[in-house]
Amino acid sequence: MTDTNLLRREIKAGEITVSNVSKCYGADRFRKDVILDCSFVIERGKLTVMIGPSGCGKSTLIRLLAGFEQPTTGKLELNGVPITRPARDRLVLFQETALFPWMTTYDNILYGPRARGEVTPQTLELAEFLLNKVGLRDFRKKYPPQLSGGMQRRAELARAMINNPEVMILDEPFRGLDAMTKELMWEYYSALYEENRRTNFFVTTDIDEAIFLADRLLIMSNIPTQVRAVLEVDVPRPRKLADLVENDRSNEIKMQALSILHEEAMKSFSRGSKAAADFVEAYSKRVAKS
Amino acid sequence: MALARKPVFTSALWRGLASIAIFLILWELGSLSKVWIKWDSFEWLRNALTAVGLKPLYLPWIGAVPAPTEVLHAWLKVIHDPGYWQSWYMSLFRVMSGFVAAMIIGIPFGLLLAVSRSAYGIGFPVFEVLRPIPPLAWVPASIIFWPTQELSIAFVTFLGAFYTIVINVVGGARSIDVRYFQAARSMGSSQSDIFWRIILPGTLPSIMVGSAVGMGITWEVVVAAEMISGGGSQSGGTGGGGLGFFIWNSYVGGAYEQIVVGMISIGIAGALSSELLRVIGKRATPWLRLR
Numbered sequence A: 001m002t003d004t005n006l007l008r009r010e011i012k013a014g015e016i017t018v019s020n021v022s023k024c025y026g027a028d029r030f031r032k033d034v035i036l037d038c039s040f041v042i043e044r045g046k047l048t049v050m051i052g053p054s055g056c057g058k059s060t061l062i063r064l065l066a067g068f069e070q071p072t073t074g075k076l077e078l079n080g081v082p083i084t085r086p087a088r089d090r091l092v093l094f095q096e097t098a099l100f101p102w103m104t105t106y107d108n109i110l111y112g113p114r115a116r117g118e119v120t121p122q123t124l125e126l127a128e129f130l131l132n133k134v135g136l137r138d139f140r141k142k143y144p145p146q147l148s149g150g151m152q153r154r155a156e157l158a159r160a161m162i163n164n165p166e167v168m169i170l171d172e173p174f175r176g177l178d179a180m181t182k183e184l185m186w187e188y189y190s191a192l193y194e195e196n197r198r199t200n201f202f203v204t205t206d207i208d209e210a211i212f213l214a215d216r217l218l219i220m221s222n223i224p225t226q227v228r229a230v231l232e233v234d235v236p237r238p239r240k241l242a243d244l245v246e247n248d249r250s251n252e253i254k255m256q257a258l259s260i261l262h263e264e265a266m267k268s269f270s271r272g273s274k275a276a277a278d279f280v281e282a283y284s285k286r287v288a289k290s
Numbered sequence B: 001m002a003l004a005r006k007p008v009f010t011s012a013l014w015r016g017l018a019s020i021a022i023f024l025i026l027w028e029l030g031s032l033s034k035v036w037i038k039w040d041s042f043e044w045l046r047n048a049l050t051a052v053g054l055k056p057l058y059l060p061w062i063g064a065v066p067a068p069t070e071v072l073h074a075w076l077k078v079i080h081d082p083g084y085w086q087s088w089y090m091s092l093f094r095v096m097s098g099f100v101a102a103m104i105i106g107i108p109f110g111l112l113l114a115v116s117r118s119a120y121g122i123g124f125p126v127f128e129v130l131r132p133i134p135p136l137a138w139v140p141a142s143i144i145f146w147p148t149q150e151l152s153i154a155f156v157t158f159l160g161a162f163y164t165i166v167i168n169v170v171g172g173a174r175s176i177d178v179r180y181f182q183a184a185r186s187m188g189s190s191q192s193d194i195f196w197r198i199i200l201p202g203t204l205p206s207i208m209v210g211s212a213v214g215m216g217i218t219w220e221v222v223v224a225a226e227m228i229s230g231g232g233s234q235s236g237g238t239g240g241g242g243l244g245f246f247i248w249n250s251y252v253g254g255a256y257e258q259i260v261v262g263m264i265s266i267g268i269a270g271a272l273s274s275e276l277l278r279v280i281g282k283r284a285t286p287w288l289r290l291r
Helices: A002-007 A058-064 A105-109 A113-114 A121-133 A150-160 A179-194 A207-213 A248-270 A272-288 B011-036 B041-053 B068-078 B081-115 B117-130 B135-145 B147-173 B176-185 B191-229 B242-252 B256-284
Strands: A017-027 A032-042 A049-053 A073-079 A089-094 A167-171 A199-206 A217-221 A225-234
Touching: A017 A058, A032 A058, A032 A073, A032 A105, A049 A207, A058 A089, A058 A167, A058 A199, A073 A272, A089 A150, A089 B176, A105 A113, A105 A121, A105 A150, A105 A207, A113 B191, A121 A150, A121 A272, A150 A179, A179 A207, A179 A217, A199 A207, A199 B191, A207 A248, A225 A248, A225 B256, B011 B068, B068 B256, B081 B117, B081 B147, B081 B191, B081 B242, B081 B256, B117 B147, B147 B191, B176 B191, B191 B242
Parallel strands: A049 A199, A049 A217, A089 A167, A167 A199
Antiparallel strands: A017 A032, A017 A073, A217 A225
């Protein structure tokens, strides 16, 4: 049995359907619609990336998918079963690290199986495998504050994957890492995905990250959040970082996505969003260059 | 040991020794000043003070305090007195029993207040009303309430540490990041698992801070309680009364050098207990000392 099979043998990829979901906070005069009549499918075994302007309600959507909050109207289903509470079949990686600082890397990774009383020789084997896979074998006895930002994210990936979730949900997990670390993380992460083909849902504001990772790209509108466009990123895997520059198909999709995002930014800019102004300016410079 | 051995004579140590030496020298000089300065030349000041109705003998002057050499002399004598060591033992015993009781009751109580909304609603208002009452204000009431002198002193010391520990535990448990709970719940943690593996270790740093502060208060309280209550008067003499009573007894008996001996003994005892707590704290929270 090869190492790859170790990770793949138990994979059960789930599919999440989001139908006509709305979420609003406050009531009456103070009511604010964050998500409005939003529908999409996170397809089985694919890496779906959601990209949208910052502050567009993506994190709210994540909390709904995780089951920490319930939608105002509409429904979210995993394999046809409504999502009502957090569970290990949908694990979330948040923007900031949520590694338990009082546990070593190894204890962090084994947290889920221990909490459920499911520590078997197989689990321990998987823990070893994952430690290797994310390059933390020599750091197993270190505490999170001793790890670099990139290592922390990798430890967290491993901690989620050992639970063998049907869907992995990642909320801007590589935000705040420096550019080189980020690229390293893309490689780690996409290699892990390519190996097990679990259903992944990845939220980002970074267009390069989106194009490099995605099978499908959901482009979101500004608040209230809706899906503006769906692009299939049909660039073959395994992908290389160089693809981002050299692959024509990659660039084509990127320009397409950017123009949709630009349109969205223009709309919110005209509604007085300052954040959108930066995007509009950056976009016009980039288009002028190419 | 994986840790490299630290050099003993670091510059920090030298600075510490210099600090103590300078302090002792200034003190000795201050005490000697009563010999150097001829009071006769200050006769006019004395007269002036008497004229406005003050007693000139009671002017505050460092020369009135026994010199460190005299204190050392008294100390060397008292070291052979089992009563002195009995005082150490009694005070330490009272501090430790009060402090340990405060930990045993305070930590679970604080965690309960932090975890349960209804426990907080019922318990916290009373706690908040009792908290501002200084432990020493409890001395008379606790002498009436507890059957023995010993228990009443232990109770007052207990109060000294209890409030600080509880407040820190509640604050610490409440400030645990909600992300840890979300992550734990997502991975299938049960309530008890969350308590033992998230809330308890997450509160440990605050428990340590609360204990360190509480230990300081305990020493303040025990000494005062011993002075007020006569330090378990049934034992009598300097023996068995604790360091607080040792000081008081020296004062009453006119052994002024011994007062300072008692004071310094308390300083040393307090520093030792703080150091002990620091060592335990470091062992209990290994993730905090590593960066």
